[in-house]
Amino acid sequence: MTQSNVESTSRTQEFQSLNTSILVKTVWLSINLITNILICLTVFVCIVYACSSTTIDAYHLHIILCVLGYQFFMCQGIMVLSKYNSWSLFLKRIDRRRIHFILQTIAVVLVTVGSCLIIREKNEHFNTIHGSVGLCALITSLTSLANGILVTYANRLSRLNVFWIKFIHYVTGVCSIFLSAFSLCAAFRIEHFSMWTGNIGVDSILIFITCLFTVFVSINFWIFTGNIICKLCWSVLHPNL
Numbered sequence: 001m002t003q004s005n006v007e008s009t010s011r012t013q014e015f016q017s018l019n020t021s022i023l024v025k026t027v028w029l030s031i032n033l034i035t036n037i038l039i040c041l042t043v044f045v046c047i048v049y050a051c052s053s054t055t056i057d058a059y060h061l062h063i064i065l066c067v068l069g070y071q072f073f074m075c076q077g078i079m080v081l082s083k084y085n086s087w088s089l090f091l092k093r094i095d096r097r098r099i100h101f102i103l104q105t106i107a108v109v110l111v112t113v114g115s116c117l118i119i120r121e122k123n124e125h126f127n128t129i130h131g132s133v134g135l136c137a138l139i140t141s142l143t144s145l146a147n148g149i150l151v152t153y154a155n156r157l158s159r160l161n162v163f164w165i166k167f168i169h170y171v172t173g174v175c176s177i178f179l180s181a182f183s184l185c186a187a188f189r190i191e192h193f194s195m196w197t198g199n200i201g202v203d204s205i206l207i208f209i210t211c212l213f214t215v216f217v218s219i220n221f222w223i224f225t226g227n228i229i230c231k232l233c234w235s236v237l238h239p240n241l
C-alpha cells in the first residue's frame with residue numbers, strides 16, 4: 001500500500017469515528033432535552049392542580065413539595081452527573097458533583113417536609129398504594145442521602161467498603177425516583193385529580209410521561225450496572241486472566 005493510500009484510509013477512519021461520536025452525542029442530548037421537557041410538563045400540571053384551589057392547605061403543599069422534590073430536584077440532581085446534561089455541559093466534574101449534592105439535599109428536605117405534612121393530616125396511615133409506596137420512596141431517599149454523605153469520606157475507608165457504599169448510594173437513589181414515580185402515577189388515578197383533568201384520559205398520558213422520563217433519568221445507572229455485571233461475568237468465565 002502506498003503512503004497516500006495509508007493516509008486516506010486513516011483519514012476515512014477518523015472521519016467515521018468523528019461522525020459516530022457526533023451521532024451518539026446528538027442522541028444523548030436529544031434524550032436529555034426530551035427528558036427535561038417531560039419533567040417540566042409533569043411538574044407544571046401538578047403545581048397548577050395544587051394551586052387551583054382557593055386555599056393552599058397541607059394537602060396542596062404536600063403535592064407541591066413532593067413533586068418539586070422528587071420529579072424536579074432529585075431528577076435534575078441525577079442528570080447533572082451525566083456528561084450530556086444540557087445545562088451542565090461545560091461544568092467540570094467536581095462542580096457537577098457539588099451541584100449534585102446540593103440538589104439532592106434540597107430534594108430530600110422538600111420531600112421530607114411534604115410527606116410529614118400529609119402524614120400529620122391523616123388519621124389512618126399507609127392504607128393506600130400511593131401512601132405506602134410514597135413512604136418507601138422517602139425511606140430510600142433518606143438512605144441515599146446518608147450514603148452520599150458517607151461517600152464524601154470514602155477515601156478514609158478500604159476500597160471494598162467504598163465500592164459497596166457507592167453501589168448502595170446509586171441503587172437507593174434510583175429506587176427512590178422509581179418509587180416516587182410509582183406513587184405519583186397512583187396519585188394521578190385519584191378521583192379528584194381525574195375529575196379536575198376532565199376525565200378525558202389526561203391522567204393516563206401523565207402516567208406514560210412519568211414512566212418515560214423516569215427511565216430516561218436512570219439510563220446512566222443501567223449502563224453502569226450493565227458494565228459491572230459484564231465485568232463480573234468476564235472475571236468468572238476467565239478466572240486466570
Ligand code: HEM
Pocket residue numbers: 046062063066067070071115118119122124125126127128129130131132134135137180181183184187188190193
Ligand atoms: C411523587 C410525589 C408524591 C409522593 C411521594 C407522595 C407521598 C405521599 C405520602 C407518603 C402520603 C401519606 C400516606 C399516609 O399517611 O397514609 C400521601 C398522601 C396523599 N397524597 Fe401524596 N405524594 C405525592 C404526590 C401526590 C399528588 C400529585 C397528589 C394528588 C394528585 C397526592 C395526593 C395524596 C392524597 C389524596 C393523600 C391522602 C390519601 C392517601 O394516603 O392516599 N399526592 N402522599
